[in-house]
Amino acid sequence: MADPTSAPSLAESIDASIASFFASHNPLTYLLLAIITGILVYPLIVGQDPDIHPFLLARQSSAAPIRNPKESPVYRALDVPHGYPLRNALGVKDIGAPKWTSGRRGDLRDVLARAVSGPLNAESTAHDASKVGKVWTLSGKDKSTPTEMKELMRMVKTLGSFAKDKAGADGKVAVCLSNSVELLASIFAAAFYDYEVAIIPTGLPQNQTDNLLAQTNPNILIAEAGELDLTTALPKCGTSLKELILIAKPDSKHMDWASTPTPKGVSVTTWDDLLSSSSATSDIPSIEKDAPKPKPLSTFTSTTSGLFTLTTFTSDNLIAGTAALLTSLPRTQPLSPTDTLLPTTSISNPYTLTWILAALYSNASIALNSVSGPNVDLFATTASFQPTILVTSPGTLQKYLTNYTKTGLGPSRFTKFFHRRSLRQGIMPSRKPIPDLGGGKDAVFLVMELAALSKLRAVFVGHDTSADKANSLTSSDLDSLRTELGVKISYALTSGQVAGAVAQGNLHDYRDKGEKVVCVGAPAGSVEIKLVGDDDGVVGRGRGGEGFIVVNGPAVAGEKGEVQLDVKAKIDTDHTLLLL
Ligand SMILES: *[C@@H]1O[C@H](CO)[C@@H](O)[C@H](O)[C@H]1NC(C)=O
Ligand SMILES: *[C@@H]1O[C@H](CO)[C@@H](O)[C@H](O)[C@H]1NC(C)=O
Numbered sequence: 001m002a003d004p005t006s007a008p009s010l011a012e013s014i015d016a017s018i019a020s021f022f023a024s025h026n027p028l029t030y031l032l033l034a035i036i037t038g039i040l041v042y043p044l045i046v047g048q049d050p051d052i053h054p055f056l057l058a059r060q061s062s063a064a065p066i067r068n069p070k071e072s073p074v075y076r077a078l079d080v081p082h083g084y085p086l087r088n089a090l091g092v093k094d095i096g097a098p099k100w101t102s103g104r105r106g107d108l109r110d111v112l113a114r115a116v117s118g119p120l121n122a123e124s125t126a127h128d129a130s131k132v133g134k135v136w137t138l139s140g141k142d143k144s145t146p147t148e149m150k151e152l153m154r155m156v157k158t159l160g161s162f163a164k165d166k167a168g169a170d171g172k173v174a175v176c177l178s179n180s181v182e183l184l185a186s187i188f189a190a191a192f193y194d195y196e197v198a199i200i201p202t203g204l205p206q207n208q209t210d211n212l213l214a215q216t217n218p219n220i221l222i223a224e225a226g227e228l229d230l231t232t233a234l235p236k237c238g239t240s241l242k243e244l245i246l247i248a249k250p251d252s253k254h255m256d257w258a259s260t261p262t263p264k265g266v267s268v269t270t271w272d273d274l275l276s277s278s279s280a281t282s283d284i285p286s287i288e289k290d291a292p293k294p295k296p297l298s299t300f301t302s303t304t305s306g307l308f309t310l311t312t313f314t315s316d317n318l319i320a321g322t323a324a325l326l327t328s329l330p331r332t333q334p335l336s337p338t339d340t341l342l343p344t345t346s347i348s349n350p351y352t353l354t355w356i357l358a359a360l361y362s363n364a365s366i367a368l369n370s371v372s373g374p375n376v377d378l379f380a381t382t383a384s385f386q387p388t389i390l391v392t393s394p395g396t397l398q399k400y401l402t403n404y405t406k407t408g409l410g411p412s413r414f415t416k417f418f419h420r421r422s423l424r425q426g427i428m429p430s431r432k433p434i435p436d437l438g439g440g441k442d443a444v445f446l447v448m449e450l451a452a453l454s455k456l457r458a459v460f461v462g463h464d465t466s467a468d469k470a471n472s473l474t475s476s477d478l479d480s481l482r483t484e485l486g487v488k489i490s491y492a493l494t495s496g497q498v499a500g501a502v503a504q505g506n507l508h509d510y511r512d513k514g515e516k517v518v519c520v521g522a523p524a525g526s527v528e529i530k531l532v533g534d535d536d537g538v539v540g541r542g543r544g545g546e547g548f549i550v551v552n553g554p555a556v557a558g559e560k561g562e563v564q565l566d567v568k569a570k571i572d573t574d575h576t577l578l579l580l
């Protein structure tokens with residue numbers, strides 16, 4: 001039995017011993033005190049907030065309150081509530097327009113006009129010419145050539161007026177070029193000079209290219225000299241073909257491309273001749289308020305069956321997709337004039353194209369490498385160039401990770417442990433500087449290539465619905481990439497039928513959902529998504545429901561503005577899409 005009188009005496013004796021302990025002032029007490037204070041205060045000083053409030057990751061899209069039978073509810077990005085219009089405009093403000101107006105929807109011409117004039121100076125009184133972006137052409141291991149935006153504008157005006165003149169009203173131009181400044185110029189020229197343009201993917205077998213050309217029926221064909229077999233390609237273009245514009249690579253400029261034999265009625269010009277004989281200036285053509293919208297742009301995108309289908313995007317589709325990409329970026333870290341965006345996928349892919357438009361509209365620079373596709377060697381592509389934003393494909397990134405891990409230059413196990421811990425707390429670990437290996441040529445080379453990614457601040461990975469499933473990156477793969485590379489990665493679902501992304505992961509969502517989970521984030525702002533299936537019980541089972549993805553909205557090509565994708569998905573508890 002406890003003795004009630006002993007309790008106060010025990011407390012008193014503890015009290016007394018503590019008092020005497022501190023009264024004795026020996027070095028040990030000071031040391032202990034310092035350690036205790038350190039442990040308590042340290043996290044308060046260095047403790048960081050997570051990069052995003054966990055609340056914002058817990059629910060990333062909103063479900064409509066009602067649903068149809070055999071369908072899930074409609075899901076939308078959080079910034080476009082149900083009942084309001086989806087994101088479809090850039091909000092271009094003309095000079096002199098009142099500040100409070102929401103601005104015009106905008107089109108491709110506004111995008112280039114903005115890139116050419118550049119950001120405003122600190123006082124917002126005039127454009128700052130020193131901050132205008134550039135288009136970099138990467139070639140070989142360590143060569144990069146800049147093209148000024150003004151020069152791009154001059155190309156657009158030269159090509160545009162020439163093509164308009166030759167192709168006539170309702171003309172159509174087919175462009176078969178790899179990622180290059182000439183391809184960009186061809187796309188914008190069509191917008192400024194009001195004709196249709198079709199982008200033919202490069203690197204296909206000749207008979208497939210010929211088939212695509214036959215479907216396009218162009219008046220003008222722009223191609224790289226020596227790349228296409230013109231003897232089979234030109235007849236496929238049909239009798240409407242009047243003009244062939246050839247672009248000679250630097251190493252084949254000496255050849256006499258201008259006298260390439262062609263079928264009767266088709267004349268040949270080289271890009272260089274066109275530019276050198278042009279008197280076009282680099283002034284931005286004035287865009288009249290009631291001028292018609294640019295004509296549509298067509299691309300060929302691959303389907304699950306490996307064939308290509310022609311998709312026609314209106315100017316409004318592209319702008320909606322671009323606007324949604326821009327708003328998907330964290331508000332504190334938008335694309336800016338200090339960014340350089342490098343795509344490793346082809347510009348004929350609408351996801352890549354809209355990222356280019358987003359970068360140009362944000363006064364950022366672009367870097368282009370003619371080597372592009374679903375599976376490129378990132379080490380070789382980036383060379384010694386240092387992009388800040390990378391737009392790439394799952395295959396390319398997976399390949400990079402495999403090679404990177406093999407070099408042994410990645411973080412040590414110990415560092416990786418801390419990186420993981422930091423990621424679990426929602427904080428992107430800071431990257432260690434590139435190690436100085438010294439010695440061998442190989443080592444120097446590797447360091448150079450790692451340095452190529454040292455300025456990278458975001459990676460956007462487009463998972464195409466037609467892509468091989470084996471190539472997808474799981475949530476755990478992305479986690480390893482974040483741990484190894486220390487960069488933010490956003491994984492998106494893309495489709496050849498939709499401008500911009502269908503759904504895109506939050507750049508600040510570092511959670512690892514597991515080895516088998518392919519998470520593509522929440523719907524983009526320019527579309528809404530629902531799942532459809534045959535069994536109401538399966539689709540409609542609230543959050544666990546699964547079915548085929550149906551995408552609807554201003555970014556979707558076609559008159560209906562709706563497409564059912566060939567992929568099944570389900571909605572996760574945080575309202576993101578998981579591919580099945
Ligand atoms: C880009 O430049 C325009 C002016 O041409 C400016 O209004 C806009 O804020 C700039 N954007 C960025 C992201 O700097
Ligand atoms: C192209 O040619 C290859 C063989 O030469 C053939 O197997 C393939 O079916 C052809 N493709 C098309 C689209 O005609």
Ligand SMILES: *[C@@H]1O[C@H](CO)[C@@H](O)[C@H](O)[C@H]1NC(C)=O
Nearest residue numbers: 377379380399400402403404
């Ligand atoms: C790794 O890189 C080398 C050269 O850069 C390349 O030849 C090789 O194919 C790459 N391996 C993988 C798995 O990508």
